[in-house]
Amino acid sequence: MTHAEAQELLAALSLDATSTDEREAILAHVAVCDECARELGELRDAAHGMAQLARETPMDPVRQARVRAHLLARAADRAQPAGAPPPRPAAITMPPRRLTRFSTARFVAAAAIVLIGVALALYAVSAGQRANDLQRDTQRLLAAQRGFEREIAARDSALADRQALLDAMTGAGVQVIEAGAPGARKPSGKMFWDQTSGQWTFVAHNLPHAAPNRTYQLWLITRAQRKISAGVFATSASGDALVIAHYPLPQDSLAAIAVTDEPSGGSPQPTTAPVLVGTAR
């Protein structure tokens, strides 16, 4: 591809709107052309500026907390040493989410694949479709199958996570700390501290929405009066919240838990009076 041809297509490439062949040809040229590389960078910046036009839609607080906890757990499991080269690229691993009719979904997925396959075979034989039609349909079926497999894997993962959450909240070594506050709406919270695994699962109800540019922050307070942040969180429309954190703490060292109202992003130490407080046993 010539410089002039690449220049004509840089804008389309910045939007990923070229064909695969065009893309490869342009990138081969960009790799050896500083001018085109710089221009492509600027065009991509402009293109992704369009993301700012998406209607601002904050994530549901429970989803946001769940994704955060899952993300950090994954990061902890695959901690990367400083300066290490990036790990190999891997297939997309989808996070666990809702868990409904697991076995039914697996059956329906398998049945759908079989039925679609039979229908396709009959169709191909009776209609005598050309080979390229069959190939295209097969590719679509394979794509659908991959989708079903991914959904099944996600549900398997969700089931395992749900079981782990139940264990963390009901296991023999779990201490439960209730937190309450006076007032008409009666905000309340309950912390499930799995002392075996070091997992903290906090559930809150009836919390009023934090003011703009403010957030709730959860604290673990030790008997030595050390205040350890266990995360910031927002509430759902109904005032509910779920926070999951991992932090090892000796069994007798917890004095209390507390929730405070803090500036967005949280504070190193509490700056306001607690809206919820719970004393450990």
Add this chain to the structure above:
Amino acid sequence: MRTPTPSTPARDHAALTDAELVQRVAGGDQRALGALYDRQVTLVHSLALRLLGDADDAEDVVEETFWQVWRHASRYDVSRGSVSTWLCSIARSRALDLLRAARRRPERIASAIESDDDSALASASANPLGGVEESEQRALVRGALNELPPEQRESIELAYFGGLSQSEIAERTGQPLGTIKTRIRLAMMKLRARLSSLRESAT
């Protein structure tokens, strides 16, 4: 080695820029990842939801985007764009993968374009730690796009939010492919020049 993972928003994390947080993530700092997530999750989620129109799919894309940040933070090059541009690039790529795999794009394209909403300009920032800056960016982009001829704007929005190729845009709009190529090139050149000019005058 597994290190404690509660989000401890240390003073230094709150004061760091996005690029500095990414640098720390590249060094294995999980708290920096948490801080970057807290700061940018709404931007990423808004884009994913706009592209996919489904809260569950958007949730998948949000987690996968920040997971890619964790795994490939060392690849981020500040000279090639802002962190938010990088995040949007990852999120959009993942979202379009989902759209194409699920073959749901035709039904979603219309909503992706039609959900464009002027009220977004008046809403609060996607980034709670950089509200003014994000609002300004949104206003700059909106202003630059409003200066484009409608047919040029439509072409680049179909490409960006609909994930359509130039050929697919030509097919969808009934215009010759050459016309679409010209519209996209002119629109992006104007958008780049206008944004550059507006940013310079804003600083």
